[in-house]
Amino acid sequence: MIARAEALDAADPLRPLRERFVLDDTVYLDGNSLGALPRSVPGRMAEVVAEEWGRLRIRSWTESGWDSAPERVGDRLAPLLGAAPGQVVVGDSTSVNLFKLLVGAVRLADDARDEILLDAETFPTDRYVAESAARMTGRRLRAVPAADLARAAGPRTAVALVNHVDYRVGELRDLPALTAALREAGALSLWDLCHSAGALPLALDRDGVDLAVGCTYKYLNGGPGAPAFAYVRSAHLPRFDTPLPGWWGHSEPFAMSPEYAPHAGIRRLRVGSPDLLSMAALEAALEAWDGVELAAVRAKSLALTDLFLEAVDALVEPGAVEPLTPAEHARRGSQVSLRHADAAGLLERLVARGVVADHRPPDVLRFGFTPLYTGFTETVRAAATLGALLAGEEER
Numbered sequence: 518m519i520a521r522a523e524a525l526d527a528a529d530p531l532r533p534l535r536e537r538f539v540l541d542d543t544v545y546l547d548g549n550s551l552g553a554l555p556r557s558v559p560g561r562m563a564e565v566v567a568e569e570w571g572r573l574r575i576r577s578w579t580e581s582g583w584d585s586a587p588e589r590v591g592d593r594l595a596p597l598l599g600a601a602p603g604q605v606v607v608g609d610s611t612s613v614n615l616f617k618l619l620v621g622a623v624r625l626a627d628d629a630r631d632e633i634l635l636d637a638e639t640f641p642t643d644r645y646v647a648e649s650a651a652r653m654t655g656r657r658l659r660a661v662p663a664a665d666l667a668r669a670a671g672p673r674t675a676v677a678l679v680n681h682v683d684y685r686v687g688e689l690r691d692l693p694a695l696t697a698a699l700r701e702a703g704a705l706s707l708w709d710l711c712h713s714a715g716a717l718p719l720a721l722d723r724d725g726v727d728l729a730v731g732c733t734y735k736y737l738n739g740g741p742g743a744p745a746f747a748y749v750r751s752a753h754l755p756r757f758d759t760p761l762p763g764w765w766g767h768s769e770p771f772a773m774s775p776e777y778a779p780h781a782g783i784r785r786l787r788v789g790s791p792d793l794l795s796m797a798a799l800e801a802a803l804e805a806w807d808g809v810e811l812a813a814v815r816a817k818s819l820a821l822t823d824l825f826l827e828a829v830d831a832l833v834e835p836g837a838v839e840p841l842t843p844a845e846h847a848r849r850g851s852q853v854s855l856r857h858a859d860a861a862g863l864l865e866r867l868v869a870r871g872v873v874a875d876h877r878p879p880d881v882l883r884f885g886f887t888p889l890y891t892g893f894t895e896t897v898r899a900a901a902t903l904g905a906l907l908a909g910e911e912e913r
């Protein structure tokens with residue numbers, strides 16, 4: 518199997534992209550939590566600190582383009598999301614953007630639409646934010662398994678908040694079909710793309726997505742706590758009424774007007790002063806995508822996860838772990854989750870052996886595959902290490 522993996526690495530058209538990242542001998546399969554450091558980042562950060570902050574100081578807001586960074590970086594990201602310019606803004610965290618878009622969605626919808634639908638298996642922050650948004654707007658929050666959302670949406674639904682990829686088991690949801698079903702029911706779609714942005718091709722404009730959020734520190738490699746993104750379909754922008762109308766979303770922030778007048782475009786999603794250093798790191802990190810086709814990224818992602826599942830099957834004692842990630846390509850994100858009763862303990866021992874993955878309670882081991890830098894040989898090595906650890910379990 519190693520020989521086959523080596524041949525796959527040798528033939529991999531994305532293999533040279535690995536050089537764009539700072540990596541070592543560790544098998545790093547946690548890019549679905551924190552992406553590796555792109556080589557383009559450190560030099561750019563040093564320059565921003567020394568030149569833009571150190572020398573130009575306040576002048577950088579205009580002379581270094583700091584003032585337009587949220588929408589400029591948004592437009593840089595937009596092609597990876599399948600979005601035309603002017604609909605993506607970068608800033609704040611995913612949680613904060615979820616709040617803005619969820620309350621904004623309720624305000625866009627008809628008053629008779631008195632419920633918010635929530636993907637029942639959602640990442641916790643989405644649920645916390647949705648509970649508060651529902652309370653604030655006087656709407657009922659109804660959690661429904663993702664597979665039933667299309668059927669659940671009806672004349673009372675204002676908006677449905679859905680995760681594109683389930684963070685625990687790595688299941689990919691049918692975004693085009695569910696978006697169309699929601700639209701058919703007259704409801705808005707709000708997609709959480711944290712686990713799909715940069716992992717697979719997205720076509721938000723073509724698929725009719727209304728609203729979307731996502732983070733940039735996973736498959737987009739923007740760095741720890743990197744600013745998140747928010748997408749608002751251009752048709753909704755004129756009526757989009759943000760619940761966080763900060764001065765940075767004003768049409769003329771420096772007019773210092775006592776009245777709030779939202780910017781006509783996506784800038785109305787901005788709130789307060791952007792985190793420029795993190796924004797600069799993200800902007801530099803996005804250079805790793807220069808010339809990269811997302812179709813090739815998806816093809817490699819599926820080849821990597823296929824190989825990992827096959828290697829686990831071949832190299833891990835039967836029954837020792839249970840794959841939770843769907844086998845069908847159309848339902849698989851860019852991670853493989855395995856169930857093991859002592860996932861936390863197993864993870865600790867994997868990390869000690871140079872295989873970094875992560876664990877989600879109570880019993881899930883997650884392995885994230887980042888096609889820009891993950892190789893086939895190391896993928897087999899990770900499965901082999903897992904197999905060896907499980908075979909020697911009694912020796913612990």
Ligand SMILES: Cc1ncc(COP(=O)(O)O)c(C=O)c1O
Pocket residue numbers: 610611612613640642643680684709711712732745
């Ligand atoms: C699906 C999903 N949504 C939201 C978040 C939270 O994002 P943030 O910490 O940027 O608010 C995460 C991960 O942290 C996530 O995996």
Ligand SMILES: Nc1c(O)cccc1C(=O)C[C@H](N)C(=O)O
Pocket residue numbers: 549550551684711742
């Ligand atoms: N955002 C994270 C963080 O600030 C610290 C540690 C991990 C994370 C993560 O991104 C976890 C991730 N969203 C998950 O899928 O569980």
